[in-house]
Amino acid sequence: MPGASNKNDYVVGVDFGATKIYAGLFTATLNLVGASKMTTKPVRGSASVMDRIARCISDVVDECDLTMDKVRAVGIGAPGAVDPEAGRVILAPNLGWQDVPLQKELEKRLDLPVAIENDANAALIGVYEEEFGGKPRHVLGIFMGTGIGGALIINGELYSGFNHSAGEIGHMTIDIDGPKCGCGKLGCFEALASRTAIFQKIKAAVADGQKTLLTEMLGEKLENLRSGDLRKAIQKGDKFVAKCVEDAAEYAGIAVASLVNLLNPEVVALGGGLIEALSDVMMPRLTKVATARALAGTIEGIQIKDSMLGDKAGIFGAAVLARRRTK
């Protein structure tokens, strides 16, 4: 019957990190029907986190007035080093996980086929399939949010390297005398241009007496500061905040130039919460700096684009993985 839907026509894509679990229900043709969010609470341990992932999945299915027997498969983007073939999270420091059989445990909880992948890899697959139609041969994905993650598509396929951990661009040294990174080294890309880095810079300056509209909006301690607040302050003419965000964009441009020189991809795709909230401030600067700094012949014809999927890239990519899992 053309147009009629089969019993198991849906897939669920899950993007989970140390802070939140985000699950989206998709049709077989990758239309997003509905989504659900839940906190991760990693301190409760891996079994509890996996229970919560399963609950977030059943929540979104229920929210869309469906039942689990309509779901064909589940895809999951998880933080850290992930071995998709073995179905295991090898190492995820943010979660405190080491060698967790995420795929098997969730298949047990859900009674459904589950595919897992690193979160940045899943996000790039989402951007690649949904936005780029799977066309460019080589794509570099850069995801800027709390941290900075990256992923690579080479010859049309995800490249994950020898230890399933390729794409860790956040810890590329850009300024050997720069601020200290969470990894312990100085001047990593992430320590200069992530949301965390921008927030720290703003808070330190405010503590030193810097005036900004942000304190009028949020109080002196800048509690609950979010990317959207930076956007609002810039729109109201706050030059200090604009400078902080532009500096981050400049560092990102420097990183993109180094990466284009090295990898010479066809497309550089920027995504993540920071880019989603501030793309109109960051992208022109980032693109200008990257283009000026990359070697002339190398940058030619290469597209530098911000993703339209925003923070939905991860659930889209996880849904693509779920769909592949059932083929």
Place this chain on the structure above:
Amino acid sequence: MPGASNKNDYVVGVDFGATKIYAGLFTATLNLVGASKMTTKPVRGSASVMDRIARCISDVVDECDLTMDKVRAVGIGAPGAVDPEAGRVILAPNLGWQDVPLQKELEKRLDLPVAIENDANAALIGVYEEEFGGKPRHVLGIFMGTGIGGALIINGELYSGFNHSAGEIGHMTIDIDGPKCGCGKLGCFEALASRTAIFQKIKAAVADGQKTLLTEMLGEKLENLRSGDLRKAIQKGDKFVAKCVEDAAEYAGIAVASLVNLLNPEVVALGGGLIEALSDVMMPRLTKVATARALAGTIEGIQIKDSMLGDKAGIFGAAVLARRRTK
């Protein structure tokens, strides 16, 4: 007849740069029979340079008491962006070349099949096939000499990117406030750790009154300073020269850490004239810094090795390309 050699059993591999042309004659099983060198003289123009390459090839054949009809094919590693399928050097700033049909022109001059490739790519192919037996899936090659070049093997195949210019690791920004690079930017890997960078640092310090054994060896102006002189000075206990070389090794370690985080290769192969002359000083420091700085899960099991082929990597790789060309 088993054991008898065919008429066309040899290939020639050529490594040519802005300074010199280096040609090696190899048996079909890649044994190096003899080699010949000639200056490039790029100021005379591309036609003259290609005449010189052809002459260097006939020189080595003659030197080995053979004639050109014994040669089956020629491979050439050339500087800059090279399109092997089109057989053209797209852009080679050091030579002043733009869109030169190197393959066709040499086939005309030699009446033999010719294969061309970027010089760093050719060198990595040499290391990969001759030293590593073509086994590792993903290899990063770093060649440190006058400049710093790089090349990538991914899934067992050379990766050259969208514009045939992948692997330009020399212009990765490491220290945003560092010394000025030939490319015009500050703090590129090449501006911190190439032979040129080390020599400049030493010469500037000597001009400022720094004492070193090098001036006793070569005079106050340090004319004709070579990597081997650094080695000799260090062996005689020159702590200043040792520090300059160790600093370069430290920068190289920082670059390797960033590259391992990003690419997660199975092997990182170091080569080029600087490493060949100073591997015992540079490799321990480089490896220590890279291992300490790379993300823990990412560096695990990854080998960081200096190539035994030294400056012969390029001619070996070019010979491999010549052999492939005839298959």
